[in-house]
Each structure stands twice: as structure tokens, then as C-alpha cells.
Amino acid sequence: MEENKDITIYDIASKLNLATSTISRALKDHHSISEKTIKKVKKTAEEMGYVPNTLAAGLRGNKTKTIGVLIPTVTQPFLSSLISGIEITAQKSGYNVIIMQSNDSYEAEVSMAKSLYGSRVSGVICSLAMKTTDTSHFHQFVGNNIPLVFVDRVPKDFNTFRVIIDNYAAGFKATEHLIEQGCTRIGHLTAGSKFGNLYTERMRGYTDALKKHNLPTDKELIVDLESVTYSEGVKASNKLLSLKTPPDGIFASGDIMAVSAIQSAKKKGMRVPEDIAIIGFNNDPISEIIDPNLSTITHPAAKMGQISAEIILKNIKSPKKEDVKEITFLNTEVLIRESSKRK
Incomplete structure (x- = not known):
């Protein structure tokens, strides 16, 4: 070509x-x-489309055997596993990986995308920063036949490959599990207004599961966190637990939120799961350390990384010129542990 x-x-x-x-x-x-x-x-x-020649003169005009990975952070267990899946797959085919962290900054993401393009990477895998709404900085890759895959946090409308889980179905399953355990007043910890469709889809699954089982959707039971951190999770959990009629179940759309809910409930003298059943999301390592062990939703991070890298490698060899808005959905499962197991 x-x-x-x-x-x-x-x-x-x-x-x-x-x-x-x-x-x-x-x-x-x-x-x-x-x-x-x-x-x-x-x-x-x-x-x-001028790119400064930051590489050796002999490389001018050629792409390197390198895949650029642009993610919010490497500290989250999910993203660490995602990177592992990418690296193992890339290395098997003789490709190196450059990892860049946006720290959830839109400006940093734009700058790093330019840097990856200037380094003449062969392909790019990206999980968007939470503050990104304009994705025009990624057109430089698509416009120059550099394969681009969005993974997990993806834009709603961009003509490229996307690898995601069905967040709606996962949110539905998590909520339905709590209902099956006898919960009738279920709280929800989310970050939908800050993190876009990933969390809003989980919340949509939550509300539809309530509807299916003829349970009301009570707005006071839905708390939108400012950030997905332990301290924000404690604030949100205490808000739910201090209600006149507190919930008897909580679906947290991230494990760190769920862990904060468990610890907040215990500090108030509540028994988990007898008084309040709790389920998280991601199956982070902390879910098996917290007491009681946390029920959660699997999030196949390493597999998502592997598939993303495979798409890049395939399209380096045979670039797709036609409409490539392809979505790969991966399945999730409910992992039932002590924090929600009443039956």
C-alpha cells in the first residue's frame, strides 16, 4: 500500500x-x-498535517513497529490489566508499546495524541479522559491510515473500532441480583454526569431492572459522585445511609465506591449483607480483600486489551478503507460473594 x-x-x-x-x-x-x-x-x-521529524532520518515516511496507548491512568487495576493484555499481544508480533497517561485531562490527551502521531506510531488504542467531549484530535490518525481503537471509555459517534462491554446489561444484572436476594429499596452510586455514557448505561440497566420487578425508581436513592475515589464514595454512601428510610441494597458502579459503602455501613452498625446487600463493578483485587468479600461484575480488561491490539495488528497489515464503525462487545458476569449473598 x-x-x-x-x-x-x-x-x-x-x-x-x-x-x-x-x-x-x-x-x-x-x-x-x-x-x-x-x-x-x-x-x-x-x-x-506537517509532523516534525523527531525520528532518525532513515525512518522518515515510515511508521515504527510501535503501538501507542493513551489512557486516563495506569494506577487503576482495570487499566493496568488492559495494558497487560495489549502488551502481551503486541510483543508476540514484534511490536513495542508506548503508554501515555492523560490523568483525565482533555488538554493532556490532545497534546499526547499529537505526540504519538509525531512519533509515527503504527496504531493507537485509547480510553478517553473523563473530560473529553471533542474527539477531533483523533482524526489525524484515521486520516492518515493509522488504525485507531477506542476501548472501554469510547466516544458515542466516531468512525473507528470500539471494544466495550455491554454496560447496560451489566447494570441490569447487578441490580437484578440484589432484587433476587430480597432487596426492595436499592441505592445506586454512579458518576454518570462526569464520566459520560459508560456510567449512564449502567444506571439505565439499574432503572430498567427496577421497572421489570415493579420497584419504584426513587431519585433520592441515586447519588452522582464528583469523582470515582474512596473519599467521594464515603460521602455518597453516608448520604444514602442517612436517609429517613435508608436502602437495603446498593449497586455501586465501581468497586472503590462499593468498598466505601461497605465500610460506611459497618461504621453505622449495619450488617452486610443482612441489613444492606452491596455489589460493585470491575472485580478489582480489593473486592477479595475487603471484609466481607465484595460481590461484583466481571470486567474482562486483559481480554479487551488483547482484542484491541489484535484489531490494530490486523489493520496494519490490511487497512480497512470502508466504514469501520465496528463494535466488539464482551460479556460480563455477576460474581456473587459475601457482601450480597443472603440466599
Whole structure:
């Protein structure tokens, strides 16, 4: 397959009718070039798709055997397992992996996407930052035949590959499990307003499970966290447990939230699961350490990483030119442990 022609400073110079030396200096913010010219040169360079040659001259125009991975953080167990699945699969095919963390910053994600493009990666796997709503910074990959896969946190509408679980079905199963254990007033800890469709789909599953079993949806039982942290989980849990009629079950859309709910309930003298049954989401290692052990929903992170890498490798060899808005759904299961097991 013919490679896209690299844009050089000569192309920019020709377009702007300026000397190549002027273009070169402007791109380096040289003091001898006016601010107006620097802005004009950089704007034109970006529009034309110019990439500074940060690699050895012999690599010019070629993609490296490297897959770029852009994720919110490496500290979450789910994302660590995701990376592991990507790396094992990539290494088997002789590919290296570059990992970049956005720390849930949109601005950092934009900058890192540019950096990965400038490094001439062969493909990109991304789980979006929580503050990302505009995904136009990913068009540079698609527009230059660089395979792109979104995984777990994915945009609603982007013409590329997506690897996700069915968050709606998972939320439904978690809630229905609590109902089957005899819960009739079920609270929900979410982060839907901050983290987009991933959590809103879990909440939709929660509300539909209540409807199926003729249980009311009570807005005071749904608490939207500011961030998915233990301290925020404690605040949200205490809000639920301090209600005039507290819940007899809680579905938390993340294990760290569920752990905070267990500990908050115990501090109030409540028995788990006898007084309040609790289920989380992700099957993080902490779910088996907390007492009682936490019931949770499996989230096949390593498998999602493996499949994402396989899609990249397949499309490096045989790029798809047609509409590639393909979604790969992976199954989830309810892992029943002591925190919810009443029957």
C-alpha cells in the first residue's frame, strides 16, 4: 500500500511563499521571526498535517513497529490489566508499546495524541479522559491510515473500532441480583454526569431492572459522585445511609465506591449483607480483600486489551478503507460473594 506523502517545510514554504529558512525558524519560535509570522506558519503546518521529524532520518515516511496507548491512568487495576493484555499481544508480533497517561485531562490527551502521531506510531488504542467531549484530535490518525481503537471509555459517534462491554446489561444484572436476594429499596452510586455514557448505561440497566420487578425508581436513592475515589464514595454512601428510610441494597458502579459503602455501613452498625446487600463493578483485587468479600461484575480488561491490539495488528497489515464503525462487545458476569449473598 502506498504511504501518504510526508509534508515538509518546503511544502509549507511553497504554500506561504516564504523561504524555507523562515519556516524552519518560525516552527522553532526563533526570536528573529515575528509573532504574526510564527502563528501563520504554525497554523498552516497544522492544517497541512506537517509532523516534525523527531525520528532518525532513515525512518522518515515510515511508521515504527510501535503501538501507542493513551489512557486516563495506569494506577487503576482495570487499566493496568488492559495494558497487560495489549502488551502481551503486541510483543508476540514484534511490536513495542508506548503508554501515555492523560490523568483525565482533555488538554493532556490532545497534546499526547499529537505526540504519538509525531512519533509515527503504527496504531493507537485509547480510553478517553473523563473530560473529553471533542474527539477531533483523533482524526489525524484515521486520516492518515493509522488504525485507531477506542476501548472501554469510547466516544458515542466516531468512525473507528470500539471494544466495550455491554454496560447496560451489566447494570441490569447487578441490580437484578440484589432484587433476587430480597432487596426492595436499592441505592445506586454512579458518576454518570462526569464520566459520560459508560456510567449512564449502567444506571439505565439499574432503572430498567427496577421497572421489570415493579420497584419504584426513587431519585433520592441515586447519588452522582464528583469523582470515582474512596473519599467521594464515603460521602455518597453516608448520604444514602442517612436517609429517613435508608436502602437495603446498593449497586455501586465501581468497586472503590462499593468498598466505601461497605465500610460506611459497618461504621453505622449495619450488617452486610443482612441489613444492606452491596455489589460493585470491575472485580478489582480489593473486592477479595475487603471484609466481607465484595460481590461484583466481571470486567474482562486483559481480554479487551488483547482484542484491541489484535484489531490494530490486523489493520496494519490490511487497512480497512470502508466504514469501520465496528463494535466488539464482551460479556460480563455477576460474581456473587459475601457482601450480597443472603440466599
